[in-house]
Amino acid sequence: MAVQNIKNNLAYGFNNPLQHLSPEPIIALRDPQSTDVAEIGTLWVNSASNAYFVLTSKNTWTAQSSGSTSVASLEVTGGSGTVLTVDAGGDTSLGGDLAVTGDTTMTGGLTVDGALVANGGFDITSSSAIEFISTANVDPSILLQTNGGTSETIEIFALQGTASDSVSVGSTNGGILVEATNKAGAGAIALLADTGGISVTANDASSFTVTGAGADLTLSSTGGSLLLTATESTAGAVSITASGASGTVAIAGTGGVTMAATNNAVSITSGTGAINVGADAAAHTITIGNNTGATAVAIQAGTAGSGSINIGTTANVVPIVIGNNTGATTVEIEAGTGAAGSIHIGTSANAVPVVIGNNTGATSVSIQAGTAGAGAINIGTTGNAVPIVIGNATGNSSVTIDCGATGSVTIANGALVQTVVIGSGNTTSETSILAGSAGLNLGANANAIPIVIGNNTGATSVEIEGGTAGAGAINIGTSANAVPIHIGNATGATSVAIEGGTGGAGSISVGTSSNAVTIGIGNDTGATSVQLRSGASGFIKIGTDALVQAVTIGSATSSSTTQIDAGSGGLLLGTTTSGVPITIGNNVGAVAVSIQAGTGGAGLINIGTTANAVPVSIGNFTGATGVTVHAGTAGIILDANSTGNIQVKSHTATAAGFTVTNNAYIGTCTLTGQTLASGASQTITLNNSNILTTSAVLVSVANLNVSTNGAYIAITGTIQAAGVLTIVIKNNSAGALASGDTILIGFQVLTV
Numbered sequence: 131m132a133v134q135n136i137k138n139n140l141a142y143g144f145n146n147p148l149q150h151l152s153p154e155p156i157i158a159l160r161d162p163q164s165t166d167v168a169e170i171g172t173l174w175v176n177s178a179s180n181a182y183f184v185l186t187s188k189n190t191w192t193a194q195s196s197g198s199t200s201v202a203s204l205e206v207t208g209g210s211g212t213v214l215t216v217d218a219g220g221d222t223s224l225g226g227d228l229a230v231t232g233d234t235t236m237t238g239g240l241t242v243d244g245a246l247v248a249n250g251g252f253d254i255t256s257s258s259a260i261e262f263i264s265t266a267n268v269d270p271s272i273l274l275q276t277n278g279g280t281s282e283t284i285e286i287f288a289l290q291g292t293a294s295d296s297v298s299v300g301s302t303n304g305g306i307l308v309e310a311t312n313k314a315g316a317g318a319i320a321l322l323a324d325t326g327g328i329s330v331t332a333n334d335a336s337s338f339t340v341t342g343a344g345a346d347l348t349l350s351s352t353g354g355s356l357l358l359t360a361t362e363s364t365a366g367a368v369s370i371t372a373s374g375a376s377g378t379v380a381i382a383g384t385g386g387v388t389m390a391a392t393n394n395a396v397s398i399t400s401g402t403g404a405i406n407v408g409a410d411a412a413a414h415t416i417t418i419g420n421n422t423g424a425t426a427v428a429i430q431a432g433t434a435g436s437g438s439i440n441i442g443t444t445a446n447v448v449p450i451v452i453g454n455n456t457g458a459t460t461v462e463i464e465a466g467t468g469a470a471g472s473i474h475i476g477t478s479a480n481a482v483p484v485v486i487g488n489n490t491g492a493t494s495v496s497i498q499a500g501t502a503g504a505g506a507i508n509i510g511t512t513g514n515a516v517p518i519v520i521g522n523a524t525g526n527s528s529v530t531i532d533c534g535a536t537g538s539v540t541i542a543n544g545a546l547v548q549t550v551v552i553g554s555g556n557t558t559s560e561t562s563i564l565a566g567s568a569g570l571n572l573g574a575n576a577n578a579i580p581i582v583i584g585n586n587t588g589a590t591s592v593e594i595e596g597g598t599a600g601a602g603a604i605n606i607g608t609s610a611n612a613v614p615i616h617i618g619n620a621t622g623a624t625s626v627a628i629e630g631g632t633g634g635a636g637s638i639s640v641g642t643s644s645n646a647v648t649i650g651i652g653n654d655t656g657a658t659s660v661q662l663r664s665g666a667s668g669f670i671k672i673g674t675d676a677l678v679q680a681v682t683i684g685s686a687t688s689s690s691t692t693q694i695d696a697g698s699g700g701l702l703l704g705t706t707t708s709g710v711p712i713t714i715g716n717n718v719g720a721v722a723v724s725i726q727a728g729t730g731g732a733g734l735i736n737i738g739t740t741a742n743a744v745p746v747s748i749g750n751f752t753g754a755t756g757v758t759v760h761a762g763t764a765g766i767i768l769d770a771n772s773t774g775n776i777q778v779k780s781h782t783a784t785a786a787g788f789t790v791t792n793n794a795y796i797g798t799c800t801l802t803g804q805t806l807a808s809g810a811s812q813t814i815t816l817n818n819s820n821i822l823t824t825s826a827v828l829v830s831v832a833n834l835n836v837s838t839n840g841a842y843i844a845i846t847g848t849i850q851a852a853g854v855l856t857i858v859i860k861n862n863s864a865g866a867l868a869s870g871d872t873i874l875i876g877f878q879v880l881t882v
Contacts, residue, residue, distance in 0.1 A: 132165040155182075162191040433657065465623030471658060473623025498619070499582075505619035507582065509592025512629045518593030533582060540571050540581060780876070790875070791817040799875040806859075806867035811846065814857040818879065823852050826880040831859050834872040839865035843873065 155173040156162075162174040162183050174183040174191060183191040254260060264271040276282040288296040299306060310318040321328055330336075340347040349356060360367035372379045381387055389396055398405055408416040419427035431437035442450035453461035465471030476484030487495035499505035510518040521529035533539050583592045594604060607615035618626030628638055641649035652660035664670050673681035684692025694701060704712040715723035727733035738746035749757035759766060770776045781794035790799045799816065806812050814831070821827060827850060833843045842863040849856040855877070861867055 132163070132167070161193075164189040164191075166191070463623045465625070471623060472618075472625030474625050477625075477627075499580075499624070505580070506617055507592070508594075508617065508626065509583065511594055511627065516593065518591040520592065531582065533580070541583065788812060789815040789817070792877075793817075793819045795820055795879045795881075797877055799877075801873040801875070803869050804867065804871075804873065805869050806841065806843070806861045808841075808861055808864050808866055811858060811860045814859060814873075814875065816855040816857060816875065816877065817853065818855065818877075819853055820879050820881070821850065821853055821855055822881065823850070824882045825850070827855050827877055828880070829855065829857060829875065829877040831857065832874045832876075833867060834874055836872055837868035837870045839868055839871070841865045841867040841871065843867065 153169040153172040155175055156166075156168065157175050157177055159176065159178045161176050161179070161181065162185075166174070167189075168174075168185050170185055170187065172185045174185070176182065181193065183193050186192045262272055274284055276284055286297060291297070308319060313319075338347065358368055370379055407418075408414060419425050429439055431439040441452070442448060453459050463473055465473045475486070476482060487493050497507055499507040510516065521527050531539050583594070606617070607613060617628070618624045640651070641647060652658050662670050672683070673679055683694070684690065703714075704710060715721050725735055727735040737748075738744060749755055768776050778796055781792060781797040782800065783790055783792035783797065784800045784802070785791075786801075786803045788801065788804060790801060792799050797818075801814070804812075816829075827848070829845065829848065831843055831845055833841050835841070840863055841861050843859050844862050845857060846860045847858045849858075857875070867873075
């Protein structure tokens, strides 16, 4: 039940008959309630919980904290020595500011609700653990800060701890930020282990980023090694990238550089850039591959005939050795498939000896020419006057020209009067096969036999001449028999060269007879390449005679590519004076035509820029054809050569009312049969699906004045929404707009 303890305590005194005493405390086994009534200042003691309360106002009992004192401000100004001691028996709670100018010893807890200012040295020493705990949900919750000058520092030391976490900075749910806000230079943040190492461990993707032009990230190890290891099984598990336009990756080792993979490929790629191995000027050995087991070394050179493999092509005088003379080593040089490939040895214009084989031991050199009778070996077939020597004049050397069992050996069976020399011209030796006016026939019988000139032993050369000037000729397969004519073979890297004299007097003609035959040059097997070349002042003509014919260059099959290149002289298509159509691309399927014009501002694309007065049309009126003209920062210029004659045709719509629909970007609308009195206003609605809320619309309204009333119409305002433009017009003249007048609206929709 509630306590009713309102009474005055009185006592008899010496000076006054009655003295007022303080209210007696109320001793109970419970805490006071608002229904308990007593005098203001009465003390309530709960003996069961050792708590006590004071009645501070009507129905308000204020609990008193045992062992603590709360004050708004506390100033201790005692003399020297300890002037304030807070024992461990209770906590000290400060609700205001605490200013300490001397030493303060606290053996209990300290709760500061305000600011704590230490004007002298502030040392916290405890034989027990010291905790700084803040329950404030603010940033920062705990702040350690100095603000005394440029020499100030904050130091956290563990003097005797030997554990790896003797100084631990952690965050349970958030991150840890170490930031030097204004400090510049390489030492803005320094991690230093005087005698040990530094370990950074993370359980998620991590990064170490340095931002700034010329700001480098240096990882170095003095006296030790630098190890980068990734255990993830994925491509690029360890990636070193220089992403700048001119950035490079430099890997150097004083003791060497080793790149190794455990039973996997090691790839070095460079896009369109070159790959240089050992390209510095130092004299050193470059080894590719090894001589252990069945190691294979493959050197590739692009696709089709555009790539090349160059070995020792610099101007330095160095020996170039392919293969070795140990054991049964074999060296093979291949030249594609079919007869279109070729092997060239010593074909440059330099006067150098070309040696195949050697004269040591029982070395043999074999030159083969295909299978059956289709192959051939041509030696010395150029137009140069050079000796062709087969065999030598040393010792008991012999030269043998063989043929099949039923064949024959025919040498120089043309119509020319000439000397055929077989053998050596040294000393007095001479072997000659001569013929009179009847001629000398080599293989002129009817037997289908191969004709072999020369042999495949040693550095034999064979020369077949065809007279002087234009009187002579070399004819191969000119009979009327329908037989295939093969020059060269499809075996190995065989090369065939057909020359055509000097200057413009000579010529090479292929299939110039009047027979309707197919002439094929090259084949479509393998990486065969066909090249047509001309001299510096010459030219290449295809289908230039007066016949009506179709000339096709390139193939339309699958992903075939046809490329026509030109030097600085330009590339001309259809430049004759004949009035012929010139078509680039077609209108079948998803054909795309791209016209490029070099890089930077040096290139140009000119269409119809000659001085002829001809119409130039781009695009068509069929279907949903669209024409888009793009430009960079230089913009788009329409130049009518000072005439100002630039026309833009619009789409026209007609309506017999003040509402019209025209879904064009540029259009005109004709409104008929409408009237508008003098000074009156009218709303015109233009429906257009191309009008967006982000569009800008240029619009004009005019009266064609068919009635001659002279009604002047002006636009007083517009309202734009998606798909519609509302135009308000006003008749600003004394004359009325008659029903016979025509209102003409012109507009242009500008899109973002």
